[in-house]
Amino acid sequence: MREATGQPFIVEAKQGALGGVAASYVARATPDGHTLLFGANSTHAANVHLFKKLQYDPVADFAPITTLATIPQVLVVAPSTGVNSLRELIALAKREPGKLNYGSSSATGRVATEAFRQMAGIDAVHIPYKTSAQAITDLVGGQLHFLITDAGLGIAQAQGGKLKALAITSAQRVPAVPDLPTMAEAGLPGYEFTAWLALFAPARTPPAAVARIAELANGIVRSRGMQEYLARMYALPYPGSPDALRQLVERDTARWGQLIKAAGIEPE
Numbered sequence: 505m506r507e508a509t510g511q512p513f514i515v516e517a518k519q520g521a522l523g524g525v526a527a528s529y530v531a532r533a534t535p536d537g538h539t540l541l542f543g544a545n546s547t548h549a550a551n552v553h554l555f556k557k558l559q560y561d562p563v564a565d566f567a568p569i570t571t572l573a574t575i576p577q578v579l580v581v582a583p584s585t586g587v588n589s590l591r592e593l594i595a596l597a598k599r600e601p602g603k604l605n606y607g608s609s610s611a612t613g614r615v616a617t618e619a620f621r622q623m624a625g626i627d628a629v630h631i632p633y634k635t636s637a638q639a640i641t642d643l644v645g646g647q648l649h650f651l652i653t654d655a656g657l658g659i660a661q662a663q664g665g666k667l668k669a670l671a672i673t674s675a676q677r678v679p680a681v682p683d684l685p686t687m688a689e690a691g692l693p694g695y696e697f698t699a700w701l702a703l704f705a706p707a708r709t710p711p712a713a714v715a716r717i718a719e720l721a722n723g724i725v726r727s728r729g730m731q732e733y734l735a736r737m738y739a740l741p742y743p744g745s746p747d748a749l750r751q752l753v754e755r756d757t758a759r760w761g762q763l764i765k766a767a768g769i770e771p772e
Contacts, residue, residue: 508720515542519634522611523547524558527704531565535706537713541566543704549756550611553764556771562753567711569703570718571744571752572725573734576674576698577616578658579687580667584646590670590690593650597626604649605629607639615760616652616673616697618767623692643667654699655738659684673697678738700742700756702749714746 506513518526527547533539541547548562560566579590585604587593597604606621606628608614614630621628631648633639636657642648644666651658655672659681662669671690672678674697687695703721705714722743724730731741744752 505720505724508724521559522551522554522609522614524551524555524560527551527562527566528559530704530706531560533706535567535709537705537709537717539706540569540717541704542701544610544612544701545699545756545760546611548702548704548753550615550760550764552757553761554611554614554769554771562757565707566704567707567709567714568746568749568753569705569714570721570746571700571702571742571749572721573701573739574698574742575701575737575739576655576672576678577612577652578655578662578672578684578738579620579650579652579670580643580658580662581650581670582643582646582648583666583668585649587670588668590685590687590692593670594624594626594691597624597628601627602629605631606650606652607631607633607642607648608652609633609636609639610653610699611760612697612699613652615763615767615769617650618769619697619763620652620687620692620695622767623695640667652697656736659738672738680735680738700752702744702752704749718744718746 518529523546527541530539530541551558552562581587587596606617608617636653639651640661643651659669661667669684671687672684673687677686725741725743734741
């Protein structure tokens with residue numbers, strides 16, 4: 505974006521509340537096109553079902569710009585568990601109900617793991633984290649037993665030998681790791697979860713500014729360099745438009761509400 509516009513772009517991380525801290529900050533920003541949210545299905549579809557009171561309205565407080573990418577998740581385990589497959593993990597959890605624990609640092613990870621737990625019929629203890637890095641650290645250290653996290657982060661740790669990757673959550677295998685089975689292939693038919701990333705501006709941002717940012721972002725997402733980068737992150741390009749993103753938010757808010765309810769997750 506900096507190269508395309510000649511303008512400086514500053515990335516400011518505001519972690520916490522499954523992206524809610526950053527979303528609240530952008531929702532209150534001046535709607536001049538200079539403050540944007542790098543949001544996701546967590547901030548704009550799941551959080552409304554996961555928190556009793558949000559500090560922002562996912563629809564009224566934002567102007568959708570465009571989708572950017574979709575990201576599968578990966579199920580990783582600590583080597584100390586001694587399991588080498590999804591079926592072995594499920595069997596261990598059933599032998600020792602309530603003794604295994606898992607972490608989450610995003611709405612996607614939390615709901616994906618709860619859906620896995622429900623579908624597999626296992627009992628495990630949830631431990632929340634502010635960041636994926638903290639959860640990975642405890643998993644490597646043996647304080648956690650398993651985790652569903654972004655594929656890029658989890659697979660990198662597995663390839664480094666610190667963790668074991670058991671399955672990918674997408675419907676199809678990821679070309680970069682063709683030997684890693686999907687959750688369905690590994691023993692949980694019908695299981696599928698992917699996350700999406702998107703850009704949002706504060707509500708009342710001028711439509712011309714929204715359209716221009718969408719045009720710039722989509723051009724970058726479609727570029728060869730970005731597609732190669734996303735492939736290395738085990739992600740897929742997902743260019744879109746303001747209207748398409750608005751429809752996605754509406755559709756996934758309903759879908760995630762159903763999944764969260766089915767998983768038995770109570771708002772915090």
